[in-house]
Amino acid sequence: MREEEIIVVALGGNAILQPGQPGTVEEQLENVDIACRHLTEIMSTGKYKMVITHGNGPQVGNLLLASEAAGHIIPPIPLDVCGAATQGMMGYMIQQTLANHLRAAGLRHYITTVVTQVIVDKNDPAFKRPTKPIGPFYDFAEGERLHWERGWEVIEDSKRGYRRVVPSPKPLAIQETRIIRNMLDNGEIVIAVGGGGIPVVREKDKSLRGIEAVIDKDLAVGRLAEDIDADILMVLTDVEQVMLNYGEVDEVGINRMTVDEAENYLKEGHFGEGSMKPKVEAGISFVKAGGEKTIITALNKAVEALEGKAGTIIIA
Amino acid sequence: MREEEIIVVALGGNAILQPGQPGTVEEQLENVDIACRHLTEIMSTGKYKMVITHGNGPQVGNLLLASEAAGHIIPPIPLDVCGAATQGMMGYMIQQTLANHLRAAGLRHYITTVVTQVIVDKNDPAFKRPTKPIGPFYDFAEGERLHWERGWEVIEDSKRGYRRVVPSPKPLAIQETRIIRNMLDNGEIVIAVGGGGIPVVREKDKSLRGIEAVIDKDLAVGRLAEDIDADILMVLTDVEQVMLNYGEVDEVGINRMTVDEAENYLKEGHFGEGSMKPKVEAGISFVKAGGEKTIITALNKAVEALEGKAGTIIIA
Numbered sequence: 195m196r197e198e199e200i201i202v203v204a205l206g207g208n209a210i211l212q213p214g215q216p217g218t219v220e221e222q223l224e225n226v227d228i229a230c231r232h233l234t235e236i237m238s239t240g241k242y243k244m245v246i247t248h249g250n251g252p253q254v255g256n257l258l259l260a261s262e263a264a265g266h267i268i269p270p271i272p273l274d275v276c277g278a279a280t281q282g283m284m285g286y287m288i289q290q291t292l293a294n295h296l297r298a299a300g301l302r303h304y305i306t307t308v309v310t311q312v313i314v315d316k317n318d319p320a321f322k323r324p325t326k327p328i329g330p331f332y333d334f335a336e337g338e339r340l341h342w343e344r345g346w347e348v349i350e351d352s353k354r355g356y357r358r359v360v361p362s363p364k365p366l367a368i369q370e371t372r373i374i375r376n377m378l379d380n381g382e383i384v385i386a387v388g389g390g391g392i393p394v395v396r397e398k399d400k401s402l403r404g405i406e407a408v409i410d411k412d413l414a415v416g417r418l419a420e421d422i423d424a425d426i427l428m429v430l431t432d433v434e435q436v437m438l439n440y441g442e443v444d445e446v447g448i449n450r451m452t453v454d455e456a457e458n459y460l461k462e463g464h465f466g467e468g469s470m471k472p473k474v475e476a477g478i479s480f481v482k483a484g485g486e487k488t489i490i491t492a493l494n495k496a497v498e499a500l501e502g503k504a505g506t507i508i509i510a
Numbered sequence: 511m512r513e514e515e516i517i518v519v520a521l522g523g524n525a526i527l528q529p530g531q532p533g534t535v536e537e538q539l540e541n542v543d544i545a546c547r548h549l550t551e552i553m554s555t556g557k558y559k560m561v562i563t564h565g566n567g568p569q570v571g572n573l574l575l576a577s578e579a580a581g582h583i584i585p586p587i588p589l590d591v592c593g594a595a596t597q598g599m600m601g602y603m604i605q606q607t608l609a610n611h612l613r614a615a616g617l618r619h620y621i622t623t624v625v626t627q628v629i630v631d632k633n634d635p636a637f638k639r640p641t642k643p644i645g646p647f648y649d650f651a652e653g654e655r656l657h658w659e660r661g662w663e664v665i666e667d668s669k670r671g672y673r674r675v676v677p678s679p680k681p682l683a684i685q686e687t688r689i690i691r692n693m694l695d696n697g698e699i700v701i702a703v704g705g706g707g708i709p710v711v712r713e714k715d716k717s718l719r720g721i722e723a724v725i726d727k728d729l730a731v732g733r734l735a736e737d738i739d740a741d742i743l744m745v746l747t748d749v750e751q752v753m754l755n756y757g758e759v760d761e762v763g764i765n766r767m768t769v770d771e772a773e774n775y776l777k778e779g780h781f782g783e784g785s786m787k788p789k790v791e792a793g794i795s796f797v798k799a800g801g802e803k804t805i806i807t808a809l810n811k812a813v814e815a816l817e818g819k820a821g822t823i824i825i826a
Contacts, residue, residue: 275535392602
């Protein structure tokens with residue numbers, strides 16, 4: 195019998211909270227339910243050991259809003275701790291819902307969430323140039339006040355107002371790699387690196403410390419897939435395929451591309467900054483490091499894509 | 511060489527946030543730092559595999575406050591999800607700080623937090639009689655409003671005002687038992703069952719669902735210690751020993767008591783409801799189920815107590 199392959203599945207932000215939804219737990223559980231139905235289909239093939247990662251943008255946004263609204267009565271929650279909180283909340287929803295679906299499908303897998311720290315370099319140039327908008331929108335005056343009072347970098351974001359921006363450093367290593375790998379070896383399903391992981395830096399004395407930053411979740415999941423020596427990296431997003439000339443009249447879906455082809459497309463600027471670009475970059479890096487393939491597709495095409503019938507595949 | 515014993519350590523609420531502290535992350539990290547120094551001393555003996563649990567009362571309180579303060583802009587966070595969030599936040603602080611201390615002491619253990627669900631009975635009589643106060647204090651009018659608008663049970667609490675009370679059902683099983691046990695077998699340190707665990711019930715179709723309740727953390731940790739077949743249950747609290755005639759002129763510390771003696775003291779009403787009583791109950795139950803011993807003591811007496819030189823020990 196062939197050994198199961200290790201697949202790392204990255205759930206897109208919209209898999210849990212869709213744009214425009216205020217974010218009640220009921221809404222989130224409904225979305226999680228749909229995602230878990232598809233994940234169960236993948237597990238039903240009996241071919242895979244699975245790690246699940248997820249975004250946390252809207253959830254961290256809500257938590258920051260709550261923390262600020264209550265700022266006069268409770269102390270603020272720093273970003274690393276916010277990230278840890280959303281890993282707990284969202285991991286819980288996924289592990290419970292997925293276990294229910296697996297049980298209904300007659301599958302038995304233990305499943306849990308591992309609170310995950312991702313190590314970044316203190317000297318990463320990103321710390322000099324914060325780019326990642328987080329939390330609520332402010333008007334100009336409020337943005338100015340927050341800049342001066344709290345030392346935040348504040349920028350105008352997509353003409354909707356002013357937002358805090360934080361650094362988005364490169365993920366160097368996943369602190370819990372060995373634990374996650376051991377769990378997979380035990381046949382367990384693991385939810386990890388939620389929201390790109392909790393960003394931490396290593397001090398001179400080797401100790402770890404949380405830092406105010408947000409790690410790109412696609413790059414973090416790529417890092418994870420490499421570090422645990424996964425076979426397949428599957429990035430689930432809103433579209434069925436990666437597109438060339440996206441949004442143009444001659445846009446065309448890519449069924450399969452080699453690492454070389456993908457790198458050329460990247461250079462030609464086919465993939466959107468902060469959306470498809472980091473997914474393709476993570477996919478390339480994973481395959482270059484020895485991964486079998488990267489698949490980028492929509493949630494409802496996941497099983498078809500594993501059979502080579504849908505999605506975009508990146509191979510060596 | 512003798513195999514390491516499995517020890518389950520329950521950190522008291524005050525180990526992370528002390529009464530009167532508003533609860534900044536800096537304060538919490540300082541307290542966690544002290545706790546982790548003692549936990550590192552225990553691990554330095556080389557005799558133990560360790561699971562760590564912790565309370566979450568003040569942290570859930572702050573999260574509920576924030577959630578309510580922001581109630582006009584973000585949806586409320588139900589109690590099970592609040593519990594999951596605090597497991598993530600506090601687990602993160604403990605796993606990072608403890609790893610730093612272990613590294614400084616020359617010890618190498620992988621360590622992480624497992625988001626933990628605890629199964630309770632839907633028909634537990636506790637659901638008919640909510641007793642556990644949570645969240646902020648309200649004045650009478652606000653309490654009345656919340657009772658009628660949200661269906662909350664609200665009681666007068668310790669003459670400081672009115673508070674929501676929720677059911678405190680008995681923990682029946684830890685959903686992540688197998689995973690935690692596997693991690694211990696791999697030599698990993700596990701943080702689990704934070705705040706008594708996330709309360710879930712099993713529906714007719716066998717699926718799990720979160721529920722608005724709070725599980726007593728001492729009973730939950732006892733349940734965990736039994737289920738993973740631990741050797742030692744160590745409950746760390748504010749006092750060095752369990753007392754007879756506590757608070758009276760003839761109060762006296764107990765060095766050692768058998769299960770029978772402990773049950774008699776319980777009947778005689780020596781131990782405070784909601785404080786020492788559940789600790790002793792959990793300790794008795796653990797030893798009756800085959801555990802070697804339960805130790806109840808203060809954080810700074812932990813190592814001495816393991817050597818039999820401090821604390822209160824419950825044995826068969």
